[in-house]
Amino acid sequence: MIMKMPSDHPKLPARKVGVLFANLGTPDGYDYWSMRRYLNEFLSDKRVIDYPAWKWQPILQAIILTKRPKSSGEAYKSIWNEEQGESPLMTITKAQVAKLRDCFEAKYGDGVMVDFCMRYGNPSTKSKVAEMVAAGCDRILFFPLYPHYAGATMGTANDQFFRALMSEKWQPASRTIEPYFDDPAYVDALAQSVERGYEAMEKRPDLLVVSYHGMPKRYLLEGDPYHCQCQKSTRLLKERLGWDEAEITTTFQSVFGPEEWLKPYTVEEVARLAKAGKKNIAVIAPAFSADCIETLEEIQEEIQEAFIEAGGESFSYIPCLNDDDAHIQALVGIAEKNLGGWIE
Missing domain, CATH: 3.40.50.1400 (Rossmann fold)
Structure with a gap:
């Protein structure tokens, strides 16, 4: 009616x-x-x-x-x-x-x-x-x-x-x-971006650094699931790419304040990797759906600089998914x- x-x-x-x-x-x-x-x-x-x-x-x-x-x-x-x-x-x-x-x-x-x-x-x-x-x-x-x-x-x-x-x-x-983060279509889109990025590079990177935005470790201990979801996200990406553990690693960026945050810190880890002989790395930031200050300035300037100063030779950034189809x-x-x- x-x-x-x-x-x-x-x-x-x-x-x-x-x-x-x-x-x-x-x-x-x-x-x-x-x-x-x-x-x-x-x-x-x-x-x-x-x-x-x-x-x-x-x-x-x-x-x-x-x-x-x-x-x-x-x-x-x-x-x-x-x-x-x-x-x-x-x-x-x-x-x-x-x-x-x-x-x-x-x-x-x-x-x-x-x-x-x-x-x-x-x-x-x-x-x-x-x-x-x-x-x-x-x-x-x-x-x-x-x-x-x-x-x-x-x-x-x-x-x-x-x-x-x-x-x-x-x-x-x-x-x-x-x-x-575990939606199959999303994981596939992320993997496709890595595959495209690697295909465009002259030399295959020694390691893919998967850098997530950080948070105080205390938040994890108080029940926030973010850290666990990030770890699973890297694993799902690795499995979709068909890679082994030695080709990919998880880090956390954007530390702020005096507290201990989730580790390893990206800026410190890329420097350690360079000193350990990983001279050619790629970085991706899947916690961000769009490139922003943390990826365009922090990763491509501050974090890249830390890697090069520590003896790294080739640093490649794989963009966020942005408006990729x-x-x-x-x-x-x-x-x-x-x-x-x-x-x-």
């Missing part, structure tokens, strides 16, 4: 399903104040730095945020997309979502709305949830672009999504995705699995 609305009833948009992809975030610019705003939001997140506010905030506001915006701004400036006026992460995320939107439109017409948001910075999660609700999305799949679960990545992205829902008068039904198809497949019952 079709219910007839009263003449004075507010007009309702046609029902849609929303798929909202999310990434970490990016400053609006590399100037001091843009960097300070971004770093303040990021480093004030209790999922990222879980020290008590009374202890952490004075250090953050009085010390870190007076110095770090300048050094971080210089790092961003070295990789900034000046033509588009944005960071590479923003450029790549836009390209990913444009392809994802085309895939869903080809299959489902205008019944599925695809967009993206950032956990920190713009476009905000709250603004994009509000846009989807206003457009008629009464069901939203929230899809953080992190293959592995960590409280400081997927966990905090989900937190922000749930906070955004709290602002809606009529909340849409909502779902979040599971970690997808195999990656896009894997993401579409994962989304469709999680949209069961909402789309046909």
